Amino acid sequence: MALKEPMVVLSDVHRDFALGDHIVHALRGVSMEVYEGEFIVVLGPSGSGKTTLLNQIGGIDSPTKGTIKVKGEEITEWGTGQLGDYRRNRVGWIFQFFNLIPSLRAWENVALALEFKGDRENIKSRACDMLKAVGLGDKTDRFPSQLSGGEQQRVAIARALVKNPEIIVADEPTGNLDFVTGEKIADLMKDLNEQFGGTYLVVSHDINITEKAQRVFYLRDGQIETVEDHSK
Ligand SMILES: Nc1ncnc2c1ncn2[C@@H]1O[C@H](COP(=O)(O)OP(=O)(O)OP(=O)(O)O)[C@@H](O)[C@H]1O
């Protein structure tokens, strides 16, 4: 792994938020490298900057200071248009509360990611194939309200992966699921990582997920405190 070029490189990333008359230092000089195909977990207390960190890497937000490179390209130099393309085409998002559109069927929720990308060829069959890969081949026509929490998260994972993203960011993906369902989702994410590749950055306190990580980054007060390497 050490021989590969890093896929994502953060150098001294800071993110300040102005809140009324004071400034919140959400990230205070984060430097890290993530390799292609890695499964990384980010841990830390509430308010330590985990979501802020994912948002910088996923192109939802930009640092106040510091640089982020993805495959050698400095995304922190990009304007909103280029950053939007990056988000739509190259990053898959998985959220704690699934964020599915209730009025759309499972396959339509998945297909939407391809619509946004402007990639409409065989859209339904590709969405259904991805749902099959997450174990929902027989439920493609269900609405989110007709699915269990674990099944809804599977749809959300299919939506994140259908566009074949290079980077998958997940913020507490099992945080709203019971332990056993969370375990299945953790297994699924790791299987998909091995099957389709993709670099995973996952914020999670769930042991099911953290034990699958190659490396665990501990954040505290907006800084990386320690890194545990489980890959050796
Ligand atoms: N838009 C914002 N405006 C002001 N402060 C913010 C904003 N977003 C985050 N913060 C602050 O930045 C710090 C880090 O927030 P962040 O959401 O990254 O924490 P977290 O580690 O994800 O916490 P949790 O585990 O509770 O989700 C917190 O002090 C938070 O209040």
Ligand SMILES: [Mg+2]
């Ligand atoms: Mg958070």
